Amino acid sequence: MRHQLSFACDGATLAATLDEAPGTTGLLIVSGGNEVRSGAHRGMATLAQQIAAAGHPVFRFDRRGIGDSEGANGGYASSGPDIAAAIAAFRQTAPHLTRILAFGNCDAASALLLHQPLPLDALILANPWSYEERETETGEPALPPAAAIRARYLTRLKDPKSLLRLLKGEIDLRKLFRGLSALGKTKPPAAGDSLAARLDTALAGLACPATILLATGDRTAQAFIENCRPHGVAVERLDSASHSFAGDDAAWLAARIVERLG
Template sequence: MRRHLSFACDGAALAATLDDAPGSTGLLIVSGGNEIRSGAHRGMAMLAQRVAAAGHPVFRFDRRGIGDSEGGNGGYRSSGPDIAAAIAAFRDAAPHVARIAAFGNCDAASALLLHQPLALDALILANPWTYADDGGGEAADEPALPPVSAIRARYLSRLKDPRSLLRLLKGEIDVRKLARGLSAMGKRSTEPAAGSLAGDLDAALAGLRRPATILLATGDRTAQAFMETLAAPLARIEANPGTLRVERLASSSHSFAGDDSEWLATRIIAALE
């Protein structure tokens, strides 16, 4: 059964939706970017329905200044109180829930890491955001350039394609954009700088004391940047999974749309169980 409710966060009323189910392990969905709780093309609403049908209650909410919620939008870096209040509201609305896992995609995944410790039992982090924000605390819609590994793969593929070479000879390719991309191919990845977003995420992963699953769409630019920027900690996690696991999907869908939604739902349900 789906019902709508509201809860308070620092004097603002936040809107939420609960897909109830009998299970004692619940899922808190944290929306990324400026998306409302239903998600792009109702993706999060459909995910909630699927997870609830598998027996797990699901709680979604609009953070302050987004969708049906009051208050000012401070971006993902300021969302710690919103997430904490949502956890408490989830427990009040579904008192039979003993454990809560939180799922976030993009900067919502980063928020869940940055705002630890939170009263959560597990994390499910999809395509975490590692690029510097736009100055207002909100992830930009698109990074200025994709990660070096993606640029290299893209241009090597194009250089092997006779049609691309023909387009270049005909003047159909932007030479300045091509030069910019080729120059980036020579740049090497560096260790995350202390105080940077990537450095903060690296430290949060190293200090994490609860189970976490990292889900990566390997063709997505945001996931590629995460894999490149945090290559060392990812390698350590994959070599010794323990309570931290990494799962990869050969897809370019940042939001796991279309057929990829089945893969996402299956992994989330497995993490809950």
């Protein structure tokens, strides 16, 4: 059964949802970006239903300033108090729990890493966000990861329509050469205060077991592979470009989570 509830966080009232189940290991779902707790196209709500049907309670919430929650939206980087308050509320509303695992996708995964240590028993981190989208010195948008560029051009080379567009002069050669030139450049080490470096440090000093789930065709996952080392953390890969594990990929995601919940 699904219940709507609320809890306090630094003077604000946050909205939450509990999917009840008898199991003693529960799942906390942390939403990425500015998504509400139901997720894109209700993906997180569906995931919660599947996990609860497998016997595990699931708690979702809107952080401050998002969805039905009060307060100011400070983004994932300042969501540590929200996550900690959600963990406490989960334990209070499901007192039979002995373990809590947390799942986050994109910057929610990064938030779970950055806000260590949290009172959690394990982390499931999907497609962690690891780079800042900054402009280059020339004012042009930052290029995607080299892995993404390689995959994109390999796909285009296999497509006769793309080759025909090139012959007709319909492709921006300036962008093409800029992308190809990036493949031959050695990536400089991340600055010590960069997001990638901080995530790498967090992975090296995890306070609890973790699993990283990557959709190998997703640009964010490719950037994480390029920017961070797993430091012995288990990594599972899915041949997909779906950042949110949509469609048929949702079953793969749910199965990986149920495995970790035991």
